[in-house]
Amino acid sequence: MQSLSRALTVLAELNREDRAYGVTELAVTVGLHKSTVHRILATFCAHGLADRVDDHRYTALDGLAALRRTAQRRAGPEHTLTALGDRLGRLVVLAKPLPKTTGTVLQVAAVAGGSSVQPGHAVSLRQSALGRAYLSALPTNEVTGTPDLLDTLQRIRVSGFAHNARPVASLPRMVAVPVRASDGTCAGALGAELIQQGSVDEVRRVVSVLRSGV
Structure with missing residues (x-):
């Protein structure tokens, strides 16, 4: 625990002011050896908590918020879903495309906050909010359908979310947003159950929370 205490002390000092700190300055301030502080700072840089300005100076990045995001990325999508499910209640x-069927078939990849839907369930592309949110984020030349569907997808592109007023197969009434990969392509859709029938305020609130997770 002593090493953790030392690291937290250095982190707190590094975040005290919005400027670069020298290794010697930090070592003197926190009462640690320069080599110890140097090792701690190297660990911070590796985890996105600090940035090395030059050979002997470091600056804080996003502090503990960055550590939390790093942990979430390492824990995978299930961790993010659990946090969203807890937040929304x-x-x-x-939902993600099945292997080798990108753009044609979706299935439930992970679930949180309920047991009515299970991983592996098929997702309707053209009727469900999840499917339509996914389709709306694909290149328009890759999506075919009826004029009504294409008009709906265009409205979703403008608003940034899709929703269905009635249950679709195993899915309840939902609102959904596209999930994009690091290269900008659509990797799936993230959705949440709608509880209040026809409530615009509820849709807006849920969409805001979902967007915080993508």
Whole structure:
């Protein structure tokens, strides 16, 4: 625990002011050996908590918020879904394309906050909020369908979310947003159950929370 205490002391000092700190300055301030502080700072840089300005100076990045995001990325989508489900207090679903069927078939990849939907369930592309949110983020030349569907997808592109007013197969009434990969392509859709029938305020609130997780 002593090493953790030392690291937290250095982290707190590094975040005290919005400027670069020298290794010697930090060592003197926190009462540690320069080599110890140097090792701690190297660890911070590796985890996105600090940035090396030059050979002997470091600056804080996003502090503990960055550490939390790093932990979430390492824990995978299930961790993010659990956090969203806890925050919303309702079913949250992540749907992704099946292997080798990108753009044609979706299935539930992960679930949090409910048991009515299970991983592996098929997702309707053209009727469900999850499917339509996914389709709306694909290149328009890759999506075919009826004029009504294409008009709906265009409205979703403008608003940034899709929703269905009635249950679709195993899915309840939901609102969903596209999930994009690091290269900008659509990797799936993230949706949450709608509890209040026809409530615009509820849709807006849930969409805001979902967007914080993508």
